[in-house]
Amino acid sequence: MNRRSLLSWLGASAASTLTPLSAVTAARPRVLSLESFHVTHPDRMPLLHNYLGRAILPVLYQIHDGPKMFLEAIVAPQTPQTLFLATYSSFDEMLDIRGRIATHPGIRQARADLESAHVLDQVQSQVLLTTHESLRFATGSNRLQTGVFELRSYHAPAWQDGPPARVSAVLHRTGIHPIVNASTAVGEHLPRFTYLIAFESLAARQEAWARLDADPAWIDIQRESLARYGSAAKVTGKSIYKLAPYCQWA
Amino acid sequence: MAWTFKIFPSIGIARLGNCPGDSSSDFYVGPEIPGAVIVPLNGYKDPQGRVRRQAARFRIFGWEDGQFMGEITSAVANILWTVELANTKGAFNQFRGIGHTNGPLRNASIADRSSLKITPGPRSIGPNGKASFNGGQFLSSPVPLGELQTDSAGRLLVLGGFGSSNSPINAPLTTFANNDGWHDDVSDGPVTATVTMHGNTPVQASGAWVICPPTRFAPPITHPISLYDSLLQAAVDRLGLQVPSQPSFTQDVYPILRSQFLTQWVSSKLPNSFYAALQSVIPPPATFAQRDAIFQQFRPPSAPPTEATPHLLPAIWTDYFADATTGGWVNHPLTVTQYNVLQAWRDGNFINDWVGPPAPGTTITPDGLTRAALENCSGGPFFPGIETSFLTRDQYPFVEPFRLDWTKLQAGDLTKQNAVPWQTDFNDCQFQSPLSWWPAARPDNVFTASSNNYVAWDRGVKSGADMVNFWSGLGFLVQSGNAVIEIDRTL
Numbered sequence: 001m002n003r004r005s006l007l008s009w010l011g012a013s014a015a016s017t018l019t020p021l022s023a024v025t026a027a028r029p030r031v032l033s034l035e036s037f038h039v040t041h042p043d044r045m046p047l048l049h050n051y052l053g054r055a056i057l058p059v060l061y062q063i064h065d066g067p068k069m070f071l072e073a074i075v076a077p078q079t080p081q082t083l084f085l086a087t088y089s090s091f092d093e094m095l096d097i098r099g100r101i102a103t104h105p106g107i108r109q110a111r112a113d114l115e116s117a118h119v120l121d122q123v124q125s126q127v128l129l130t131t132h133e134s135l136r137f138a139t140g141s142n143r144l145q146t147g148v149f150e151l152r153s154y155h156a157p158a159w160q161d162g163p164p165a166r167v168s169a170v171l172h173r174t175g176i177h178p179i180v181n182a183s184t185a186v187g188e189h190l191p192r193f194t195y196l197i198a199f200e201s202l203a204a205r206q207e208a209w210a211r212l213d214a215d216p217a218w219i220d221i222q223r224e225s226l227a228r229y230g231s232a233a234k235v236t237g238k239s240i241y242k243l244a245p246y247c248q249w250a
Numbered sequence: 251m252a253w254t255f256k257i258f259p260s261i262g263i264a265r266l267g268n269c270p271g272d273s274s275s276d277f278y279v280g281p282e283i284p285g286a287v288i289v290p291l292n293g294y295k296d297p298q299g300r301v302r303r304q305a306a307r308f309r310i311f312g313w314e315d316g317q318f319m320g321e322i323t324s325a326v327a328n329i330l331w332t333v334e335l336a337n338t339k340g341a342f343n344q345f346r347g348i349g350h351t352n353g354p355l356r357n358a359s360i361a362d363r364s365s366l367k368i369t370p371g372p373r374s375i376g377p378n379g380k381a382s383f384n385g386g387q388f389l390s391s392p393v394p395l396g397e398l399q400t401d402s403a404g405r406l407l408v409l410g411g412f413g414s415s416n417s418p419i420n421a422p423l424t425t426f427a428n429n430d431g432w433h434d435d436v437s438d439g440p441v442t443a444t445v446t447m448h449g450n451t452p453v454q455a456s457g458a459w460v461i462c463p464p465t466r467f468a469p470p471i472t473h474p475i476s477l478y479d480s481l482l483q484a485a486v487d488r489l490g491l492q493v494p495s496q497p498s499f500t501q502d503v504y505p506i507l508r509s510q511f512l513t514q515w516v517s518s519k520l521p522n523s524f525y526a527a528l529q530s531v532i533p534p535p536a537t538f539a540q541r542d543a544i545f546q547q548f549r550p551p552s553a554p555p556t557e558a559t560p561h562l563l564p565a566i567w568t569d570y571f572a573d574a575t576t577g578g579w580v581n582h583p584l585t586v587t588q589y590n591v592l593q594a595w596r597d598g599n600f601i602n603d604w605v606g607p608p609a610p611g612t613t614i615t616p617d618g619l620t621r622a623a624l625e626n627c628s629g630g631p632f633f634p635g636i637e638t639s640f641l642t643r644d645q646y647p648f649v650e651p652f653r654l655d656w657t658k659l660q661a662g663d664l665t666k667q668n669a670v671p672w673q674t675d676f677n678d679c680q681f682q683s684p685l686s687w688w689p690a691a692r693p694d695n696v697f698t699a700s701s702n703n704y705v706a707w708d709r710g711v712k713s714g715a716d717m718v719n720f721w722s723g724l725g726f727l728v729q730s731g732n733a734v735i736e737i738d739r740t741l
Contacts, residue, residue, distance in 0.1 A: 192316075
């Protein structure tokens with residue numbers, strides 16, 4: 001995908017603020033879109049923020065009421081990077097929203113400005129399928145405004161039908177509360193599951209994963225997976241983010 | 251949940267300049283992406299004609315439970331950097347060729363050997379910090395070696411010396427490499443860091459090294475054998491590193507051929523027949539006969555050091571120059587790995603991935619930082635060398651490819667065998683029939699914007715003393731369309 005087509009893709013994407021859980025459950029979204037925008041130089045991040053926050057955001061706010069958020073990478077294999085996460089009730093809705101954004105005159109102009117300033121190095125896009133326990137966006141919580149978000153993917157041969165309920169139970173027990181849990185339909189390392197998890201701080205994150213690693217139930221799950229499938233659930237990628245400056249938590 | 255951290259580049263390069271300031275407009279950061287050529291927006295020289303220093307920028311990268319996580323900045327960690335720079339040339343052995351590592355001492359008549367070592371000691375800085383390497387002395391004469399600072403993300407910037415060489419005892423300059431009573435302000439030393447992720451205990455990062463060598467006047471010209479090539483070979487030979495048996499034409503073969511081609515902009519001596527032959531093999535695949543015609547022009551690394559092959563490439567002198575024990579009046583071969591790449595290509599065992607000359611990437615990577623730093627340094631001949639010496643390639647311990655064991659070396663070790671002052675070597679090591687020395691580092695002949703004929707790059711500089719006094723007036727080479735021309739000459 002060359003830069004021009006990437007930018008076209010970008011023009012069909014957008015963002016807004018986080019949405020309360022009530023709205024999520026009412027809409028029952030099924031598609032999760034993840035787009036990461038990599039800029040050519042850290043100095044150009046403000047231009048990307050302008051584009052996403054001032055051009056895309058107001059338009060998207062009007063046409064899409066599903067959950068969506070912008071995250072800025074603080075530890076990731078490739079930085080600087082902004083991640084746009086949005087959920088849709090269907091592929092059709094996702095394509096419709098993207099199409100409307102792509103043809104919006106103001107956004108087209110903003111996109112042209114972005115391109116002429118050579119802001120973007122590349123855009124990577126994934127479309128995932130959500131599970132029924134996904135999308136637990138908190139309502140009215142300010143605690144994560146200053147917290148961190150971890151995007152973590154597992155390759156888990158034992159979870160062919162989705163993470164078992166006892167995986168969710170042990171995660172919650174150890175203080176790991178995914179906001180999003182989605183599966184990859186096409187790609188490498190299948191079956192693959194992606195979690196977006198909010199933590200109050202890096203220290204809280206560290207402690208929570210340490211609790212999970214030491215949890216007897218988790219150890220049992222991993223041991224059983226290894227015995228039955230030849231492989232325990234393995235982390236295939238993880239990145240840590242904070243909320244982008246124009247993305248409000250509540 | 252265990253974090254490990256490493257500093258990159260594992261060897262960074264901070265080059266001298268006589269522009270004294272340390273604000274961001276007074277210096278520029280060296281290449282951080284392989285293949286990238288840095289042309290400072292405000293020029294290589296300041297309005298007074300002084301050469302801006304090239305800073306080395308160091309970054310921390312983190313692994314969590316063995317998984318690569320990316321760069322660690324002050325957004326998520328407290329980073330305390332410690333750097334030590336030293337210049338110990340005056341207290342080390344005279345350079346007598348790489349076969350003579352126990353040569354007589356420089357400044358042998360001076361009993362107080364510590365008075366010959368410029369050792370200001372280590373400096374530590376945290377976020378938004380600054381520190382200077384003042385306090386070192388040579389024969390009681392102060393010699394500042396540079397500064398440190400951190401940027402807004404907590405990355406480290408090392409600025410080296412000012413190109414100031416002097417003799418506090420007014421000694422004459424008598425040789426190219428061993429001038430007693432003289433010092434310069436080249437330096438090197440370890441770079442370490444303590445990283446404290448928020449909420450965690452401090453962790454010591456795997457250390458790096460910084461070299462503060464002379465200015466690079468020909469940034470677009472790649473070295474036939476770069477320090478990256480030489481240390482890659484050291485990793486193959488000493489650490490068992492495996493390199494792919496089937497090279498990529500674009501990534502492996504082309505850079506070797508290109509460096510020969512680029513030599514035309516800094517030396518008038520490369521035969522025209524080579525350029526014609528080169529045109530026959532790009533784009534690939536070409537025929538075996540065409541590839542073989544190129545391949546046969548390179549000196550095999552297995553050739554005995556006594557075998558003179560001045561008609562072969564690279565057209566540069568050997569490590570064993572004038573060594574009576576080897577009869578070493580020969581040219582320097584490619585590394586074994588480079589030669590194997592060419593041989594595989596000649597034999598048709600290569601990946602034809604050619605879509606045109608590769609453009610530099612845009613992504614900062616740990617390994618890319620190291621490669622970008624080292625590919626701009628000379629990897630030979632080490633007689634005694636530009637940025638470092640044969641000791642680095644042949645003797646110093648590495649903990650992994652390109653990462654010296656920073657715990658077993660002393661600040662100053664990487665430059666102590668190089669010429670003192672560097673300017674006398676720079677002056678002497680121009681084209682010396684029938685071969686060149688380091689035309690990519692120290693051009694022999696160049697083109698100016700107004701001339702289609704070669705002119706001597708060092709015109710007007712007639713002695714080592716002239717080079718000491720006027721080095722900063724020499725011109726830089728820049729790409730201009732399809733040509734490379736000299737600019738910013740102020741002599």
